[in-house]
Amino acid sequence: MPLFKKVLVTAVAASAGLGSSLSLAQEEVNIYSYRQPFLIEPFLKEFTEETGIETNIIFGDQGLTERLKREGRNSPADVILTVDIGRLQELVDAGVTQPIEDETISANIPEQYFGENNQWVGLTSRARVFFTSVERMEPGEIKTYEDLADPRFEGRICTRPGDDAYNVAMIASMIAEHGEEYTKEWLEGFKSNLARKPQGNDRAQVKAIRDGVCDVAIGNTYYYGKMMEDEEQRSWAESARIEFPNQEDRGTHVNISGMALAKHAPNEDNAYKLMRFLTEETAQSMYANVNYEYPLNPEVAPSDAVAAWGEFKADDVPLSEVAELRRRATELVNEVGFNN
Known part of the structure:
Protein backbone atom coordinates (compact mmCIF):
# COMPACT_ATOMS: atom_id res chain seq x y z
CA MET A 1 0.00 0.00 0.00
CA PRO A 2 1.52 3.39 -0.98
CA LEU A 3 2.46 5.93 1.62
CA PHE A 4 0.30 8.96 0.90
CA LYS A 5 1.24 12.52 1.68
CA LYS A 6 -1.48 14.01 3.86
CA VAL A 7 -2.19 17.31 2.16
CA LEU A 8 -4.98 18.23 4.51
CA VAL A 9 -6.40 16.35 7.47
CA THR A 10 -10.06 16.68 8.39
CA ALA A 11 -10.56 17.43 12.06
CA VAL A 12 -12.73 14.88 13.85
CA ALA A 13 -14.14 15.75 17.25
CA ALA A 14 -13.53 13.11 19.89
CA SER A 15 -14.98 12.63 23.32
CA ALA A 16 -13.88 10.36 26.13
CA GLY A 17 -17.53 9.59 26.70
CA LEU A 18 -17.85 7.86 23.32
CA GLY A 19 -17.65 4.11 23.57
CA SER A 20 -14.93 2.26 21.73
CA SER A 21 -17.63 0.46 19.77
CA LEU A 22 -18.40 3.67 17.82
CA SER A 23 -16.36 3.84 14.63
CA LEU A 24 -16.19 7.07 12.63
CA ALA A 25 -15.59 6.43 8.92
CA GLN A 26 -13.16 8.99 7.50
CA GLU A 27 -14.18 10.67 4.25
CA GLU A 28 -11.22 10.74 1.86
CA VAL A 29 -10.12 10.68 -1.76
CA ASN A 30 -6.76 9.36 -2.98
CA ILE A 31 -4.92 11.16 -5.76
CA TYR A 32 -1.97 10.21 -7.93
CA SER A 33 -0.50 13.36 -9.49
CA TYR A 34 2.14 14.27 -12.04
CA ARG A 35 1.42 17.92 -11.25
CA GLN A 36 3.86 19.70 -8.95
CA PRO A 37 2.68 20.11 -5.35
CA PHE A 38 2.65 23.92 -5.31
CA LEU A 39 0.33 23.94 -8.33
CA ILE A 40 -2.48 21.86 -6.89
CA GLU A 41 -2.31 22.01 -3.09
CA PRO A 42 -4.31 25.29 -2.96
CA PHE A 43 -7.19 23.59 -4.77
CA LEU A 44 -7.12 20.55 -2.52
CA LYS A 45 -7.14 22.72 0.57
CA GLU A 46 -10.18 24.59 -0.71
CA PHE A 47 -11.91 21.31 -1.63
CA THR A 48 -11.45 19.94 1.88
CA GLU A 49 -12.69 23.16 3.44
CA GLU A 50 -15.83 23.01 1.30
CA THR A 51 -16.58 19.29 1.61
CA GLY A 52 -14.79 17.95 4.70
CA ILE A 53 -13.23 15.25 2.49
CA GLU A 54 -9.56 14.63 3.20
CA THR A 55 -7.21 14.48 0.23
CA ASN A 56 -4.31 12.01 0.23
CA ILE A 57 -1.81 12.46 -2.56
CA ILE A 58 1.23 10.89 -4.17
CA PHE A 59 3.34 13.11 -6.43
CA GLY A 60 5.53 11.62 -9.12
CA ASP A 61 7.57 12.95 -12.04
CA GLN A 62 7.25 9.60 -13.78
CA GLY A 63 6.20 6.01 -13.26
CA LEU A 64 2.68 6.52 -11.94
CA THR A 65 1.13 4.67 -14.88
CA GLU A 66 3.36 1.67 -14.25
CA ARG A 67 2.52 1.85 -10.56
CA LEU A 68 -1.22 1.76 -11.29
CA LYS A 69 -0.75 -1.27 -13.56
CA ARG A 70 1.30 -3.05 -10.92
CA GLU A 71 -1.21 -2.34 -8.16
CA GLY A 72 -4.18 -3.48 -10.26
CA ARG A 73 -7.39 -4.00 -8.31
CA ASN A 74 -5.53 -3.27 -5.06
CA SER A 75 -4.66 0.28 -6.09
CA PRO A 76 -5.88 2.94 -3.65
CA ALA A 77 -5.90 5.60 -6.38
CA ASP A 78 -9.19 7.36 -7.09
CA VAL A 79 -8.25 10.32 -9.30
CA ILE A 80 -5.18 10.87 -11.50
CA LEU A 81 -4.05 14.43 -12.26
CA THR A 82 -1.52 15.16 -14.96
CA VAL A 83 -0.28 17.56 -17.58
CA ASP A 84 0.20 16.89 -21.30
CA ILE A 85 -2.12 15.05 -23.65
CA GLY A 86 0.49 12.32 -24.03
CA ARG A 87 0.39 11.33 -20.38
CA LEU A 88 -3.40 11.30 -20.40
CA GLN A 89 -3.36 8.99 -23.42
CA GLU A 90 -0.67 6.84 -21.77
CA LEU A 91 -3.03 6.20 -18.86
CA VAL A 92 -5.82 5.19 -21.22
CA ASP A 93 -3.56 2.93 -23.29
CA ALA A 94 -2.39 1.21 -20.10
CA GLY A 95 -5.99 0.36 -19.18
CA VAL A 96 -5.87 2.04 -15.77
CA THR A 97 -8.78 4.46 -16.26
CA GLN A 98 -12.54 4.22 -16.58
CA PRO A 99 -15.11 6.50 -18.28
CA ILE A 100 -16.07 9.71 -16.48
CA GLU A 101 -19.86 9.90 -16.69
CA ASP A 102 -21.25 12.96 -14.94
CA GLU A 103 -23.72 15.62 -16.06
CA THR A 104 -22.08 18.42 -14.07
CA ILE A 105 -18.62 17.77 -15.50
CA SER A 106 -20.05 17.50 -19.02
CA ALA A 107 -21.84 20.83 -18.56
CA ASN A 108 -18.71 22.58 -17.27
CA ILE A 109 -16.10 21.44 -19.80
CA PRO A 110 -16.59 21.64 -23.61
CA GLU A 111 -16.87 18.35 -25.46
CA GLN A 112 -13.59 18.75 -27.38
CA TYR A 113 -11.68 18.45 -24.10
CA PHE A 114 -12.99 14.96 -23.33
CA GLY A 115 -10.99 11.90 -24.33
CA GLU A 116 -12.45 9.07 -26.37
CA ASN A 117 -15.21 7.37 -24.39
CA ASN A 118 -14.74 10.04 -21.69
CA GLN A 119 -11.59 8.31 -20.43
CA TRP A 120 -10.12 11.69 -19.45
CA VAL A 121 -11.27 15.29 -19.10
CA GLY A 122 -9.24 18.45 -19.60
CA LEU A 123 -9.07 21.07 -16.86
CA THR A 124 -6.85 23.88 -18.16
CA SER A 125 -4.85 24.79 -21.23
CA ARG A 126 -1.49 26.40 -21.77
CA VAL A 254 -1.99 24.36 -27.04
CA ASN A 255 -1.65 21.53 -24.55
CA ILE A 256 -3.76 20.74 -21.49
CA SER A 257 -3.76 19.57 -17.94
CA GLY A 258 -6.40 16.99 -17.14
CA MET A 259 -7.78 14.30 -14.90
CA ALA A 260 -8.81 10.66 -15.12
CA LEU A 261 -10.85 8.36 -12.91
CA ALA A 262 -8.80 5.39 -11.74
CA LYS A 263 -10.16 2.06 -12.97
CA HIS A 264 -10.51 0.55 -9.50
CA ALA A 265 -11.23 3.74 -7.53
CA PRO A 266 -12.18 2.62 -3.99
CA ASN A 267 -13.74 6.00 -3.16
CA GLU A 268 -15.59 6.64 -6.41
CA ASP A 269 -18.29 8.90 -4.94
CA ASN A 270 -15.67 11.19 -3.41
CA ALA A 271 -13.65 11.02 -6.61
CA TYR A 272 -16.61 12.44 -8.52
CA LYS A 273 -17.04 15.17 -5.90
CA LEU A 274 -13.41 16.19 -6.42
CA MET A 275 -13.62 16.04 -10.20
CA ARG A 276 -16.80 18.16 -10.22
CA PHE A 277 -15.09 20.67 -7.93
CA LEU A 278 -12.10 20.94 -10.27
CA THR A 279 -14.36 21.87 -13.20
CA GLU A 280 -16.47 24.42 -11.32
CA GLU A 281 -15.98 28.15 -10.90
CA THR A 282 -14.00 28.15 -7.63
CA ALA A 283 -11.25 25.78 -8.78
CA GLN A 284 -11.22 27.04 -12.37
CA SER A 285 -10.78 30.60 -11.08
CA MET A 286 -7.94 29.41 -8.85
CA TYR A 287 -6.28 27.74 -11.83
CA ALA A 288 -6.55 31.08 -13.62
CA ASN A 289 -5.40 33.34 -10.81
CA VAL A 290 -2.95 31.14 -8.90
CA ASN A 291 -1.39 29.13 -11.74
CA TYR A 292 -1.79 31.52 -14.69
CA GLU A 293 -3.43 28.82 -16.79
CA TYR A 294 -6.36 29.18 -19.19
CA PRO A 295 -9.56 27.71 -17.64
CA LEU A 296 -11.44 25.28 -19.85
CA ASN A 297 -14.76 26.10 -18.22
CA PRO A 298 -16.00 28.79 -20.66
CA GLU A 299 -17.80 30.62 -17.86
CA VAL A 300 -14.49 31.42 -16.14
CA ALA A 301 -12.28 34.15 -17.55
CA PRO A 302 -8.46 34.13 -17.54
CA SER A 303 -6.81 36.18 -14.83
CA ASP A 304 -6.05 39.83 -15.52
CA ALA A 305 -2.34 38.98 -15.78
CA VAL A 306 -2.97 36.29 -18.39
CA ALA A 307 -5.45 38.46 -20.29
CA ALA A 308 -2.76 41.15 -20.51
CA TRP A 309 -0.66 38.80 -22.64
CA GLY A 310 -3.30 39.21 -25.35
CA GLU A 311 -5.80 37.05 -27.16
Whole structure:
Protein backbone atom coordinates (compact mmCIF):
# COMPACT_ATOMS: atom_id res chain seq x y z
CA MET A 1 0.00 0.00 0.00
CA PRO A 2 1.52 3.39 -0.98
CA LEU A 3 2.46 5.93 1.62
CA PHE A 4 0.30 8.96 0.90
CA LYS A 5 1.24 12.52 1.68
CA LYS A 6 -1.48 14.01 3.86
CA VAL A 7 -2.19 17.31 2.16
CA LEU A 8 -4.98 18.23 4.51
CA VAL A 9 -6.40 16.35 7.47
CA THR A 10 -10.06 16.68 8.39
CA ALA A 11 -10.56 17.43 12.06
CA VAL A 12 -12.73 14.88 13.85
CA ALA A 13 -14.14 15.75 17.25
CA ALA A 14 -13.53 13.11 19.89
CA SER A 15 -14.98 12.63 23.32
CA ALA A 16 -13.88 10.36 26.13
CA GLY A 17 -17.53 9.59 26.70
CA LEU A 18 -17.85 7.86 23.32
CA GLY A 19 -17.65 4.11 23.57
CA SER A 20 -14.93 2.26 21.73
CA SER A 21 -17.63 0.46 19.77
CA LEU A 22 -18.40 3.67 17.82
CA SER A 23 -16.36 3.84 14.63
CA LEU A 24 -16.19 7.07 12.63
CA ALA A 25 -15.59 6.43 8.92
CA GLN A 26 -13.16 8.99 7.50
CA GLU A 27 -14.18 10.67 4.25
CA GLU A 28 -11.22 10.74 1.86
CA VAL A 29 -10.12 10.68 -1.76
CA ASN A 30 -6.76 9.36 -2.98
CA ILE A 31 -4.92 11.16 -5.76
CA TYR A 32 -1.97 10.21 -7.93
CA SER A 33 -0.50 13.36 -9.49
CA TYR A 34 2.14 14.27 -12.04
CA ARG A 35 1.42 17.92 -11.25
CA GLN A 36 3.86 19.70 -8.95
CA PRO A 37 2.68 20.11 -5.35
CA PHE A 38 2.65 23.92 -5.31
CA LEU A 39 0.33 23.94 -8.33
CA ILE A 40 -2.48 21.86 -6.89
CA GLU A 41 -2.31 22.01 -3.09
CA PRO A 42 -4.31 25.29 -2.96
CA PHE A 43 -7.19 23.59 -4.77
CA LEU A 44 -7.12 20.55 -2.52
CA LYS A 45 -7.14 22.72 0.57
CA GLU A 46 -10.18 24.59 -0.71
CA PHE A 47 -11.91 21.31 -1.63
CA THR A 48 -11.45 19.94 1.88
CA GLU A 49 -12.69 23.16 3.44
CA GLU A 50 -15.83 23.01 1.30
CA THR A 51 -16.58 19.29 1.61
CA GLY A 52 -14.79 17.95 4.70
CA ILE A 53 -13.23 15.25 2.49
CA GLU A 54 -9.56 14.63 3.20
CA THR A 55 -7.21 14.48 0.23
CA ASN A 56 -4.31 12.01 0.23
CA ILE A 57 -1.81 12.46 -2.56
CA ILE A 58 1.23 10.89 -4.17
CA PHE A 59 3.34 13.11 -6.43
CA GLY A 60 5.53 11.62 -9.12
CA ASP A 61 7.57 12.95 -12.04
CA GLN A 62 7.25 9.60 -13.78
CA GLY A 63 6.20 6.01 -13.26
CA LEU A 64 2.68 6.52 -11.94
CA THR A 65 1.13 4.67 -14.88
CA GLU A 66 3.36 1.67 -14.25
CA ARG A 67 2.52 1.85 -10.56
CA LEU A 68 -1.22 1.76 -11.29
CA LYS A 69 -0.75 -1.27 -13.56
CA ARG A 70 1.30 -3.05 -10.92
CA GLU A 71 -1.21 -2.34 -8.16
CA GLY A 72 -4.18 -3.48 -10.26
CA ARG A 73 -7.39 -4.00 -8.31
CA ASN A 74 -5.53 -3.27 -5.06
CA SER A 75 -4.66 0.28 -6.09
CA PRO A 76 -5.88 2.94 -3.65
CA ALA A 77 -5.90 5.60 -6.38
CA ASP A 78 -9.19 7.36 -7.09
CA VAL A 79 -8.25 10.32 -9.30
CA ILE A 80 -5.18 10.87 -11.50
CA LEU A 81 -4.05 14.43 -12.26
CA THR A 82 -1.52 15.16 -14.96
CA VAL A 83 -0.28 17.56 -17.58
CA ASP A 84 0.20 16.89 -21.30
CA ILE A 85 -2.12 15.05 -23.65
CA GLY A 86 0.49 12.32 -24.03
CA ARG A 87 0.39 11.33 -20.38
CA LEU A 88 -3.40 11.30 -20.40
CA GLN A 89 -3.36 8.99 -23.42
CA GLU A 90 -0.67 6.84 -21.77
CA LEU A 91 -3.03 6.20 -18.86
CA VAL A 92 -5.82 5.19 -21.22
CA ASP A 93 -3.56 2.93 -23.29
CA ALA A 94 -2.39 1.21 -20.10
CA GLY A 95 -5.99 0.36 -19.18
CA VAL A 96 -5.87 2.04 -15.77
CA THR A 97 -8.78 4.46 -16.26
CA GLN A 98 -12.54 4.22 -16.58
CA PRO A 99 -15.11 6.50 -18.28
CA ILE A 100 -16.07 9.71 -16.48
CA GLU A 101 -19.86 9.90 -16.69
CA ASP A 102 -21.25 12.96 -14.94
CA GLU A 103 -23.72 15.62 -16.06
CA THR A 104 -22.08 18.42 -14.07
CA ILE A 105 -18.62 17.77 -15.50
CA SER A 106 -20.05 17.50 -19.02
CA ALA A 107 -21.84 20.83 -18.56
CA ASN A 108 -18.71 22.58 -17.27
CA ILE A 109 -16.10 21.44 -19.80
CA PRO A 110 -16.59 21.64 -23.61
CA GLU A 111 -16.87 18.35 -25.46
CA GLN A 112 -13.59 18.75 -27.38
CA TYR A 113 -11.68 18.45 -24.10
CA PHE A 114 -12.99 14.96 -23.33
CA GLY A 115 -10.99 11.90 -24.33
CA GLU A 116 -12.45 9.07 -26.37
CA ASN A 117 -15.21 7.37 -24.39
CA ASN A 118 -14.74 10.04 -21.69
CA GLN A 119 -11.59 8.31 -20.43
CA TRP A 120 -10.12 11.69 -19.45
CA VAL A 121 -11.27 15.29 -19.10
CA GLY A 122 -9.24 18.45 -19.60
CA LEU A 123 -9.07 21.07 -16.86
CA THR A 124 -6.85 23.88 -18.16
CA SER A 125 -4.85 24.79 -21.23
CA ARG A 126 -1.49 26.40 -21.77
CA ALA A 127 0.04 27.74 -24.98
CA ARG A 128 3.53 26.79 -26.20
CA VAL A 129 4.89 30.22 -27.06
CA PHE A 130 8.03 32.14 -27.91
CA PHE A 131 9.77 34.17 -25.26
CA THR A 132 11.80 36.79 -27.12
CA SER A 133 14.40 39.26 -25.89
CA VAL A 134 13.02 42.76 -25.41
CA GLU A 135 16.52 44.16 -25.98
CA ARG A 136 17.72 42.17 -28.98
CA MET A 137 14.53 41.23 -30.86
CA GLU A 138 11.80 43.30 -32.50
CA PRO A 139 8.21 42.17 -31.88
CA GLY A 140 7.12 39.89 -34.71
CA GLU A 141 10.68 39.18 -35.86
CA ILE A 142 9.95 35.48 -35.40
CA LYS A 143 6.39 34.56 -36.34
CA THR A 144 6.02 30.78 -36.64
CA TYR A 145 7.29 27.48 -35.31
CA GLU A 146 8.59 26.93 -38.81
CA ASP A 147 10.85 29.97 -38.30
CA LEU A 148 12.76 28.07 -35.62
CA ALA A 149 14.64 26.43 -38.50
CA ASP A 150 15.29 29.71 -40.35
CA PRO A 151 19.06 30.37 -40.68
CA ARG A 152 18.40 33.97 -39.54
CA PHE A 153 18.23 32.58 -36.01
CA GLU A 154 21.43 30.56 -36.03
CA GLY A 155 22.88 30.41 -32.52
CA ARG A 156 19.98 32.40 -31.06
CA ILE A 157 17.50 29.80 -29.73
CA CYS A 158 17.23 27.97 -26.41
CA THR A 159 14.93 25.10 -25.49
CA ARG A 160 14.34 22.15 -23.20
CA PRO A 161 15.44 18.73 -24.51
CA GLY A 162 13.55 17.69 -27.61
CA ASP A 163 12.16 14.56 -25.96
CA ASP A 164 10.60 16.53 -23.10
CA ALA A 165 6.83 15.93 -23.05
CA TYR A 166 5.95 19.55 -23.89
CA ASN A 167 8.30 19.65 -26.88
CA VAL A 168 7.22 16.21 -28.06
CA ALA A 169 3.62 17.40 -28.23
CA MET A 170 4.68 20.51 -30.16
CA ILE A 171 6.69 18.39 -32.60
CA ALA A 172 3.76 15.99 -32.98
CA SER A 173 1.59 18.96 -33.96
CA MET A 174 4.17 19.80 -36.65
CA ILE A 175 3.88 16.25 -38.01
CA ALA A 176 0.10 16.64 -38.06
CA GLU A 177 0.46 19.85 -40.05
CA HIS A 178 3.36 19.07 -42.39
CA GLY A 179 4.09 15.34 -42.33
CA GLU A 180 7.15 13.41 -41.17
CA GLU A 181 9.62 14.33 -43.93
CA TYR A 182 9.15 18.07 -43.48
CA THR A 183 9.25 17.79 -39.70
CA LYS A 184 12.51 15.88 -39.74
CA GLU A 185 14.15 18.53 -41.95
CA TRP A 186 12.69 21.23 -39.72
CA LEU A 187 14.13 19.57 -36.60
CA GLU A 188 17.56 19.51 -38.23
CA GLY A 189 17.32 23.22 -38.97
CA PHE A 190 15.98 23.94 -35.50
CA LYS A 191 18.92 22.05 -33.99
CA SER A 192 21.37 24.06 -36.12
CA ASN A 193 19.98 27.28 -34.66
CA LEU A 194 20.42 26.33 -31.00
CA ALA A 195 22.62 28.54 -28.87
CA ARG A 196 23.46 25.65 -26.56
CA LYS A 197 22.68 21.99 -25.96
CA PRO A 198 19.00 21.52 -25.00
CA GLN A 199 18.78 21.55 -21.22
CA GLY A 200 16.79 22.65 -18.20
CA ASN A 201 13.13 23.57 -17.87
CA ASP A 202 11.11 26.36 -19.46
CA ARG A 203 12.13 28.93 -16.85
CA ALA A 204 15.81 28.15 -17.48
CA GLN A 205 15.35 29.17 -21.11
CA VAL A 206 14.01 32.59 -20.12
CA LYS A 207 16.92 33.03 -17.70
CA ALA A 208 19.22 32.28 -20.63
CA ILE A 209 17.64 35.19 -22.50
CA ARG A 210 18.31 37.47 -19.52
CA ASP A 211 21.90 36.21 -19.42
CA GLY A 212 22.44 36.89 -23.12
CA VAL A 213 22.85 33.23 -24.09
CA CYS A 214 20.01 33.36 -26.62
CA ASP A 215 17.34 35.66 -28.01
CA VAL A 216 14.42 33.23 -28.45
CA ALA A 217 13.13 30.52 -26.13
CA ILE A 218 10.19 28.12 -26.29
CA GLY A 219 8.02 27.71 -23.21
CA ASN A 220 4.56 27.38 -21.71
CA THR A 221 2.68 30.57 -20.95
CA TYR A 222 2.00 29.96 -17.25
CA TYR A 223 5.69 29.96 -16.39
CA TYR A 224 5.83 33.65 -17.26
CA GLY A 225 3.30 34.45 -14.56
CA LYS A 226 5.13 32.30 -12.03
CA MET A 227 8.41 34.06 -12.78
CA MET A 228 6.84 37.49 -12.41
CA GLU A 229 5.70 36.69 -8.87
CA ASP A 230 9.13 35.32 -7.87
CA GLU A 231 11.51 38.04 -6.63
CA GLU A 232 14.58 36.22 -7.92
CA GLN A 233 13.10 35.31 -11.29
CA ARG A 234 11.22 38.52 -12.09
CA SER A 235 14.21 39.94 -13.94
CA TRP A 236 14.22 36.86 -16.15
CA ALA A 237 10.62 37.45 -17.19
CA GLU A 238 11.16 41.19 -17.63
CA SER A 239 13.94 40.48 -20.12
CA ALA A 240 11.48 38.73 -22.45
CA ARG A 241 8.08 39.19 -24.02
CA ILE A 242 5.49 36.55 -24.91
CA GLU A 243 4.75 36.06 -28.61
CA PHE A 244 2.12 33.66 -29.94
CA PRO A 245 3.35 31.71 -32.99
CA ASN A 246 1.45 31.09 -36.23
CA GLN A 247 -1.24 33.70 -35.75
CA GLU A 248 -1.56 34.23 -39.49
CA ASP A 249 -2.23 30.57 -40.27
CA ARG A 250 -3.07 27.52 -38.14
CA GLY A 251 -2.55 29.06 -34.67
CA THR A 252 -0.45 28.42 -31.57
CA HIS A 253 0.02 24.89 -30.23
CA VAL A 254 -1.99 24.36 -27.04
CA ASN A 255 -1.65 21.53 -24.55
CA ILE A 256 -3.76 20.74 -21.49
CA SER A 257 -3.76 19.57 -17.94
CA GLY A 258 -6.40 16.99 -17.14
CA MET A 259 -7.78 14.30 -14.90
CA ALA A 260 -8.81 10.66 -15.12
CA LEU A 261 -10.85 8.36 -12.91
CA ALA A 262 -8.80 5.39 -11.74
CA LYS A 263 -10.16 2.06 -12.97
CA HIS A 264 -10.51 0.55 -9.50
CA ALA A 265 -11.23 3.74 -7.53
CA PRO A 266 -12.18 2.62 -3.99
CA ASN A 267 -13.74 6.00 -3.16
CA GLU A 268 -15.59 6.64 -6.41
CA ASP A 269 -18.29 8.90 -4.94
CA ASN A 270 -15.67 11.19 -3.41
CA ALA A 271 -13.65 11.02 -6.61
CA TYR A 272 -16.61 12.44 -8.52
CA LYS A 273 -17.04 15.17 -5.90
CA LEU A 274 -13.41 16.19 -6.42
CA MET A 275 -13.62 16.04 -10.20
CA ARG A 276 -16.80 18.16 -10.22
CA PHE A 277 -15.09 20.67 -7.93
CA LEU A 278 -12.10 20.94 -10.27
CA THR A 279 -14.36 21.87 -13.20
CA GLU A 280 -16.47 24.42 -11.32
CA GLU A 281 -15.98 28.15 -10.90
CA THR A 282 -14.00 28.15 -7.63
CA ALA A 283 -11.25 25.78 -8.78
CA GLN A 284 -11.22 27.04 -12.37
CA SER A 285 -10.78 30.60 -11.08
CA MET A 286 -7.94 29.41 -8.85
CA TYR A 287 -6.28 27.74 -11.83
CA ALA A 288 -6.55 31.08 -13.62
CA ASN A 289 -5.40 33.34 -10.81
CA VAL A 290 -2.95 31.14 -8.90
CA ASN A 291 -1.39 29.13 -11.74
CA TYR A 292 -1.79 31.52 -14.69
CA GLU A 293 -3.43 28.82 -16.79
CA TYR A 294 -6.36 29.18 -19.19
CA PRO A 295 -9.56 27.71 -17.64
CA LEU A 296 -11.44 25.28 -19.85
CA ASN A 297 -14.76 26.10 -18.22
CA PRO A 298 -16.00 28.79 -20.66
CA GLU A 299 -17.80 30.62 -17.86
CA VAL A 300 -14.49 31.42 -16.14
CA ALA A 301 -12.28 34.15 -17.55
CA PRO A 302 -8.46 34.13 -17.54
CA SER A 303 -6.81 36.18 -14.83
CA ASP A 304 -6.05 39.83 -15.52
CA ALA A 305 -2.34 38.98 -15.78
CA VAL A 306 -2.97 36.29 -18.39
CA ALA A 307 -5.45 38.46 -20.29
CA ALA A 308 -2.76 41.15 -20.51
CA TRP A 309 -0.66 38.80 -22.64
CA GLY A 310 -3.30 39.21 -25.35
CA GLU A 311 -5.80 37.05 -27.16
CA PHE A 312 -4.52 34.45 -29.58
CA LYS A 313 -5.67 31.93 -32.15
CA ALA A 314 -5.13 28.32 -31.00
CA ASP A 315 -4.23 25.44 -33.29
CA ASP A 316 -7.35 23.32 -33.72
CA VAL A 317 -5.60 20.05 -34.52
CA PRO A 318 -7.33 17.40 -32.37
CA LEU A 319 -5.33 16.59 -29.26
CA SER A 320 -6.08 12.92 -29.87
CA GLU A 321 -4.10 13.19 -33.13
CA VAL A 322 -1.22 14.88 -31.30
CA ALA A 323 -1.22 12.02 -28.79
CA GLU A 324 -1.11 9.41 -31.56
CA LEU A 325 1.92 11.10 -33.18
CA ARG A 326 3.98 11.46 -30.01
CA ARG A 327 5.95 8.24 -30.51
CA ARG A 328 6.96 9.22 -34.03
CA ALA A 329 7.88 12.70 -32.80
CA THR A 330 10.22 11.19 -30.21
CA GLU A 331 11.76 8.95 -32.85
CA LEU A 332 12.48 11.95 -35.08
CA VAL A 333 14.13 13.77 -32.16
CA ASN A 334 16.45 10.80 -31.73
CA GLU A 335 17.06 10.36 -35.48
CA VAL A 336 18.38 13.91 -35.87
CA GLY A 337 20.31 13.76 -32.57
CA PHE A 338 18.51 16.88 -31.41
CA ASN A 339 19.73 16.66 -27.82
CA ASN A 340 23.37 16.03 -28.69
